[in-house]
Amino acid sequence: MSNLLGLEVKKVTETPPEEVERVRNWINSEEYKEKNFARQALVVNPAHACQPLGAQLCAHSFEGTLPFVHGSQGCASYYRSTLNRHFREPAPAVSDAMSEDGAVFGGQNNLHEGLENAVALYKPKMIAVFTSCMPEVIGDDLTAFIKNAKQKSIVPKDLQIPYANTPSFNGTHIHGYDSMLVSILQTLTEGKQVEGRCTGKVNIIPGCDFNTGDYREYKRILKEFGVPYTILADVGDTFDSPCDGTYNIYAGGTKLEDAADSINGKATITLGPYATPKTFNWIKDNYSGKHVSMSMPMGIEKTDAFIMKVAELFGKEVPASLKNERGRAVDAVTDSHQYMHGKKFAVYGDPDYLTGYVSFLLEMGARPHHILCSRGSKKLEKELQTLLDGSMYGKGCKIYMNKDLWHLRSLVMTDRVDAIIGDTHGKFAARDAGIPLFRFGFPVFDRVNKHRYPIIGYQGVVNMVTEICNKFIDIKDETCEDRYFEMMR
Amino acid sequence: MSDKIRTVEGITKESTQAMIDDALSAYPEKGKKKRTPHLAPNDASSGCASVKSNKKTVPGVMSARGCAYAGAKGVVWGPIRDMVHVSHGPVGCGWYSWGTRRNLMSGIPGVSSFPMQFTSDFQEKDIVYGGDKKLKVLLEEAHNLFPLAKGISVLSECPVGLIGDDINSVAKQSSKDLEIPIIPCNCEGFRGVSQSLGHHISNDTIRDYIIETREFAEPSGPYDIALIGDYNIGGDVWSAKSLLEEIGLNVKSVWTGDGELEKIAATHTVKLNLIHCYRSMNYMCKVMEEKYGIPWLEFNFFGPTKIRESLRAIGERFDDVIKEKVELAIAKYEPIMQAIIDEYKPRLDGKKVMLLVGGLRPRHTIGAYEDLGMDCVGSGYEFAHNDDYDRTAPEMPDGTVVYDDPSEYEFEKFANALKPDLIGSGIKEKYVFQKMGIPFRQMHSWDYSGPYHGYNGFEIFARDVDMAVNSPTWKLVKAPF
Numbered sequence: 001m002s003n004l005l006g007l008e009v010k011k012v013t014e015t016p017p018e019e020v021e022r023v024r025n026w027i028n029s030e031e032y033k034e035k036n037f038a039r040q041a042l043v044v045n046p047a048h049a050c051q052p053l054g055a056q057l058c059a060h061s062f063e064g065t066l067p068f069v070h071g072s073q074g075c076a077s078y079y080r081s082t083l084n085r086h087f088r089e090p091a092p093a094v095s096d097a098m099s100e101d102g103a104v105f106g107g108q109n110n111l112h113e114g115l116e117n118a119v120a121l122y123k124p125k126m127i128a129v130f131t132s133c134m135p136e137v138i139g140d141d142l143t144a145f146i147k148n149a150k151q152k153s154i155v156p157k158d159l160q161i162p163y164a165n166t167p168s169f170n171g172t173h174i175h176g177y178d179s180m181l182v183s184i185l186q187t188l189t190e191g192k193q194v195e196g197r198c199t200g201k202v203n204i205i206p207g208c209d210f211n212t213g214d215y216r217e218y219k220r221i222l223k224e225f226g227v228p229y230t231i232l233a234d235v236g237d238t239f240d241s242p243c244d245g246t247y248n249i250y251a252g253g254t255k256l257e258d259a260a261d262s263i264n265g266k267a268t269i270t271l272g273p274y275a276t277p278k279t280f281n282w283i284k285d286n287y288s289g290k291h292v293s294m295s296m297p298m299g300i301e302k303t304d305a306f307i308m309k310v311a312e313l314f315g316k317e318v319p320a321s322l323k324n325e326r327g328r329a330v331d332a333v334t335d336s337h338q339y340m341h342g343k344k345f346a347v348y349g350d351p352d353y354l355t356g357y358v359s360f361l362l363e364m365g366a367r368p369h370h371i372l373c374s375r376g377s378k379k380l381e382k383e384l385q386t387l388l389d390g391s392m393y394g395k396g397c398k399i400y401m402n403k404d405l406w407h408l409r410s411l412v413m414t415d416r417v418d419a420i421i422g423d424t425h426g427k428f429a430a431r432d433a434g435i436p437l438f439r440f441g442f443p444v445f446d447r448v449n450k451h452r453y454p455i456i457g458y459q460g461v462v463n464m465v466t467e468i469c470n471k472f473i474d475i476k477d478e479t480c481e482d483r484y485f486e487m488m489r
Numbered sequence: 490m491s492d493k494i495r496t497v498e499g500i501t502k503e504s505t506q507a508m509i510d511d512a513l514s515a516y517p518e519k520g521k522k523k524r525t526p527h528l529a530p531n532d533a534s535s536g537c538a539s540v541k542s543n544k545k546t547v548p549g550v551m552s553a554r555g556c557a558y559a560g561a562k563g564v565v566w567g568p569i570r571d572m573v574h575v576s577h578g579p580v581g582c583g584w585y586s587w588g589t590r591r592n593l594m595s596g597i598p599g600v601s602s603f604p605m606q607f608t609s610d611f612q613e614k615d616i617v618y619g620g621d622k623k624l625k626v627l628l629e630e631a632h633n634l635f636p637l638a639k640g641i642s643v644l645s646e647c648p649v650g651l652i653g654d655d656i657n658s659v660a661k662q663s664s665k666d667l668e669i670p671i672i673p674c675n676c677e678g679f680r681g682v683s684q685s686l687g688h689h690i691s692n693d694t695i696r697d698y699i700i701e702t703r704e705f706a707e708p709s710g711p712y713d714i715a716l717i718g719d720y721n722i723g724g725d726v727w728s729a730k731s732l733l734e735e736i737g738l739n740v741k742s743v744w745t746g747d748g749e750l751e752k753i754a755a756t757h758t759v760k761l762n763l764i765h766c767y768r769s770m771n772y773m774c775k776v777m778e779e780k781y782g783i784p785w786l787e788f789n790f791f792g793p794t795k796i797r798e799s800l801r802a803i804g805e806r807f808d809d810v811i812k813e814k815v816e817l818a819i820a821k822y823e824p825i826m827q828a829i830i831d832e833y834k835p836r837l838d839g840k841k842v843m844l845l846v847g848g849l850r851p852r853h854t855i856g857a858y859e860d861l862g863m864d865c866v867g868s869g870y871e872f873a874h875n876d877d878y879d880r881t882a883p884e885m886p887d888g889t890v891v892y893d894d895p896s897e898y899e900f901e902k903f904a905n906a907l908k909p910d911l912i913g914s915g916i917k918e919k920y921v922f923q924k925m926g927i928p929f930r931q932m933h934s935w936d937y938s939g940p941y942h943g944y945n946g947f948e949i950f951a952r953d954v955d956m957a958v959n960s961p962t963w964k965l966v967k968a969p970f
Contacts, residue, residue: 004697005664005671011706012751015601015637023637024600036634041627043580043610044634050581072647073546074556074678078585081916085589090920092897096548099679103651114549117520121550121898133579133647134679137616168579169611169648245926245966247901406605425587428598428605445589 028432033410037403044406047348047374047425050168051176053079054208054275055130056093058180061233063253064125066118067093070111070142070163071132086210086443087239087451092249094118098134107135108145115155122249125256126188127155129163130180136167160256162187172375174275174350177208181233182279188256189263189286198288201228202313203265205279207272207296207352210442212240213454218271221307221457224321227314230258230265240452265289267313271296271306271456274351274380297456298356298464299363300330306457322458329458332465337365339469342393344417346370348408348426349441351380356455357421357440358384360464362391369397370411376401405429419468436471440464494533495886497841497864500907502888505530509890512902523547527894533887538878542870542893545682550896553845553917554871556678558582558646560687563590564769565695566642566674568720569748570594570602573631573638575609577624577656578646582678583608591934592720594747601637616648621659628663628671639750640670642694650677670750672698683872683894685768685848692772695753700777703754705741712739712807713759717774717785718766718849721746723939725946729765729790732943736800736814737807744770757781761806763788765942768848768877790942791850791950792857793826822944830860833951836959838862840910845892845900845918846932848873852881854913854932857941857950866907869893897921911958926966928957 026032052069056079059067069076076095083091096114098107111129118127129142142163149155162183166176204218215236222229237252262268267290270280284291290313297306304326311318344367347357351373358368371384381401388394400407405422409429412420420430423441430437444450454460473489509528513521526541546552555563558576563586566574576583587606596602609620609627624643631641643656660673674694676687716733719726726746733740741759742752756762762774762785774785786806788799797819804815840863844851851868858865868885869892870877878891885891890903897918904912904922912922913932922929930936930953938953940946 003699003702005661005702007664007670007702009702009704012703012755013706020597020601020637024597027599032634039630039634041609041623042575042630042634043608045587045606046580046584046608046610048580049584050579053581053585068549072556072678073552073554074559074684075581077553077555077559077917078581081589082585084916084920088920090924091917092551092921094549094551097546097552099545099682103679110548113519113547116517117547117549118551120517120520121515121896134651137648137651167613168581169616170613172580241924243924243926243966244968245924247921247924406599409599432599 028413030414033414036407036410043404045425045428046404047372047422048172048350049082051166051171051173051179052130052132052168053082054173054175054177055128055164055166055180056080056083056091057173057208057210057235058177058184058233059093059128059130060091060238061235061253062126062128062184062259063255064250065253066122066124066127068114068118068127068129069093069095069132070107070129070140071095071098071134073097075132082443083239085445087212088448089239089241090247090249092122094122102134103138106138107140108148111145112149112152112154115149115161119155119159124250126160126162128180128184129161130166130176131164132166133168136165136169160187172350174208178276178278181205181276182282185232185259185262185279186282188260192260193263193286193288197264198266199228199230199261199264201230201262201265202310203230203232203262203268203287205232205268205270205272205276207270207275208350209272209296209352211451211453211455212236213452214456214460217454217457217459221322222310224319225310225314225316226319227310227316230254230262232259232262263287267292269294269309272352295359296352296356298353298460299360300326300333300458300461301363302356302359303457303461325458329461332462333364336465336469339472340465341365342367343419343472344369345419345421346372346408346412346417347421348372348374348405349422351376353441354380355383355387358387360461362387362393364465365393367393367397369417370400370408370415371397372400372403372408372411374402374404418472436475438464438468438471497866497886497889500866500886500888502530505888505890508903508906511906512899515898520547520550524550524896524899528890528892528899530888531882531885531891533882533885536879536882538875538882540878540891540893542878543682543685543872543874546894547896551898552894552896553915554683554894556684557676557680557687557690558644558678559586560684560769561674561676561691562586562644564684564720565688565691565745566644568592568594568745569642569750569753570596571637571639571749573603573607573635573641575607575627575631575641575643576646577609577620577643578649579611580608582646590720591722591937591939592746593724594721599635603635603638607631611648616652619652619654620649621654621656624654624656624659625663628659628667632667632669638669640672642672642674644674645677647678650675650679670698670702685872685874688769689772692770692776695773696776699750699754700773701754701757703751705755705758709758710739711760712737712811713741714738714761714763715742715744715756715759716740717744717762717764718770719743719746719942720766722933723935723937723941725940725942728940728943728945731945732790732818733763735818736804737811738803744773757783759783761786763803765790766849767880768873789853789856790946791854792860792947793823793830793944794860795853795856796944796947797823826944826947829948829951833955834862836955839864840958841866841907842911842913843867843904843907843909844912844932845869845871845895845914847871848877850932852877852884855884857947858954860947861951861954863911863954865889866909867892867903869895911954926963928960928963930954930957
């Protein structure tokens with residue numbers, strides 16, 4: 001016997017079927033739920049990724065920008081393939097492939113060589129550098145490294161190289177998004193503030209949003225208003241690019257010039273208050289014009305608030321087209337409310353999505369029965385509770401902060417709901433509970449084109465209501481007895 | 490191995506070298522010097538690698554490679570179905586590799602199989618104070634909540650090695666306390682140059698902690714074999730295993746697709762190890778050969794030509810009973826395979842394919858394409874070693890381009906020059922080429938299809954290749970205006 005654990009040699013055994021059956025039932029029980037919720041160290045099926053993923057999404061949102069991972073190449077491959085799978089689009093990014101010697105000597109040589117090669121091969125207008133674990137643990141000094149790269153003429157002196165520290169052992173992808181965004185804006189706007197100048201534009205910060213349709217929707221709404229805008233930052237075209245026989249490595253993104261001038265904007269609105277607090281605080285201190293932080297406009301009420309805010313900031317009437325659009329969305333809602341009213345949902349996701357889901361469900365007369373966030377703050381909990389308290393449909397609904405999708409499974413198995421709103425990772429819990437899963441969040445690896453359908457604005461309401469109600473009707477058609485199978489629903 | 494040297498019309502060593510030189514001309518001097526030895530025309534007659542491999546990735550070039558952790562979690566350990574695999578460190582690595590390899594598994598999820606993400610979700614304080622105490626608690630919790638898990642693997646992510654945690658002693662103590670095998674695997678992503686070292690480290694942990702700790706309950710027989718290096722992508726193992734059983738072999742364990750820990754632990758008693766993915770598991774085959782005298786044989790279950798060759802080679806290792814069954818199986822399936830070829834070959838004959846996959850398929854699948862009448866005009870690996878490229882040389886037509894760990898820039902350049910009708914590579918490459926209007930199939934994950942192994946697999950492979958190459962959607966790419 002050679003094993004290092006000193007294990008005794010035993011026969012190969014099969015678990016008896018009755019034991020499998022016992023455990024199968026046990027994991028659905030109240031007793032198991034208690035044990036499960038008592039976990040202190042083990043995380044099972046978390047609903048969040050790490051900071052650099054969000055940083056990469058942000059980097060892709062700027063014109064001609066190459067995301068650059070300072071760290072191991074495996075990290076870059078993981079972020080890239082995650083974005084590839086969700087958007088079904090290319091996600092070009094490089095890494096400086098740090099390895100063991102980087103751990104000993106630091107990553108400056110890798111960074112410099114990487115910058116030189118990346119500039120030569122991919123000719124970026126900007127390189128956005130962010131970090132994975134290794135340089136964070138060994139304490140690489142990015143400020144010095146990048147300064148040195150310019151001093152040694154490894155990269156052109158005028159090449160913009162914003163950088164962000166995005167340690168994976170802190171926060172989630174939304175925090176990486178925030179750090180990268182503030183760094184890019186600080187870099188691009190440096191020295192661009194002009195006394196007395198006003199672009200007349202609104203700066204819209206959608207936050208760490210993985211739905212390309214949302215970005216298009218913001219732009220469409222503002223066009224209807226006749227309000228000029230700069231989206232900070234716009235990943236809509238990057239990850240929804242045409243298939244026309246040519247590959248454009250930089251398919252979209254906010255123009256660097258527009259981002260630079262955004263500091264002279266008439267107003268800045270963040271619609272991702274939980275995904276961009278750092279950015280917003282910095283903007284408040286540095287940007288001209290008015291500054292507004294408000295919820296992601298999901299559902300009628302939150303969209304109304306956004307529309308009214310734009311009208312107020314720009315002294316404009318809400319245009320007739322948007323009034324009609326609201327009317328049509330409300331028509332869709334009232335026409336179909338009966339299929340959602342009173343239905344119980346379990347919802348989970350990033351904070352900005354969560355406040356949207358909850359608000360939308362409550363206004364439909366549905367119940368967000370289990371609300372779960374795998375990295376949530378007291379502030380988020382309070383905001384969600386306020387939403388619940390403001391509606392009779394919020395009674396009995398519970399908020400679970402810093403819990404994972406194995407907790408969610410216990411919840412939906414012991415205290416049943418009609419559906420889950422989340423992302424692909426919820427599919428095991430949904431299957432075990434025998435209920436549908438609505439994939440409005442991120443990531444979606446197992447359905448096509450979801451990211452092209454906005455979930456914000458009035459159009460988002462129509463999309464969500466349609467998908468949810470038709471699914472419930474499908475279930476009825478698929479499962480009812482023959483005698484109840486009828487033409488109309 | 491093919492005995493005839495093939496060529497592709499219009500491709501010579503000179504034309505390929507010119508194409509390589511053109512791609513390299515964009516590099517700065519240092520980058521060019523580093524990349525040059527990794528790109529070369531194939532020398533089919535030499536039977537030798539024409540490129541250098543298993544070297545550090547050049548920074549900044551956009552490589553497709555992953556890391557040692559990816560090789561351990563995604564490839565070797567992750568597919569074992571009756572274990573809890575803990576991604577030890579920050580949340581990301583485990584999250585990105587959760588369900589993204591398609592190593593299917595039998596069992597009841599969360600009860601007797603664990604296609605889930607288990608992590609210690611390191612926070613700042615774990616980096617500062619170390620994660621060993623957390624690991625100990627976590628192992629206990631995993632054992633209590635998943636009592637039917639036969640063991641736990643602890644797969645280290647970068648910070649664990651950098652801060653000097655001692656997962657080995659935690660695993661040893663917890664293993665004793667909980668009375669289940671807990672295997673520490675020091676597969677931090679910064680180790681080595683690619684996934685490959687992760688495979689090696691994982692093989693070593695199987696050697697050090699697992700093998701020989703179990704014995705099969707039933708007496709051993711003359712036809713006991715193990716299926717090594719098949720990860721059950723899209724059900725490959727189930728297809729391969731049924732074919733091996735049909736020729737009379739007794740598949741005692743599978744490494745590691747749909748694998749079971751205890752059966753893997755008892756593999757030291759089989760008579761022959763059959764290895765599909767040489768790159769990721771040759772290490773343990775060699776250990777079992779040296780230590781227990783178990784011979785091993787590489788085989789190839791892609792496409793009827795290679796399957797036939799492989800089945801006969803396997804038969805040669807056994808008596809007439811098996812040999813006869815091999816011939817019966819070949820006779821049974823070949824007409825079915827011919828019907829498939831008759832259906833698809835007219836639409837695929839002479840079409841060109843380029844490949845870039847991990848460590849096996851860039852050579853192993855060439856025969857299957859050739860069965861359909863297609864030519865491989867370029868092939869390369871993310872993380873192969875010299876012995877893989879040696880094995881590749883005779884499989885590829887002479888003079889075609891061989892690329893090791895190519896950058897996306899090089900791959901795109903080659904595709905633009907060679908104008909292939911199909912590219913078989915990974916998710917990171919897929920949409921780049923599809924935007925260019927080039928048909929593409931993911932060759933790591935079978936593009937959410939499969940199995941591709943065995944006779945059953947070839948029918949699906951042929952259908953998928955035809956579907957990709959001949960889809961009418963490609964005709965829509967160019968607008969008429």
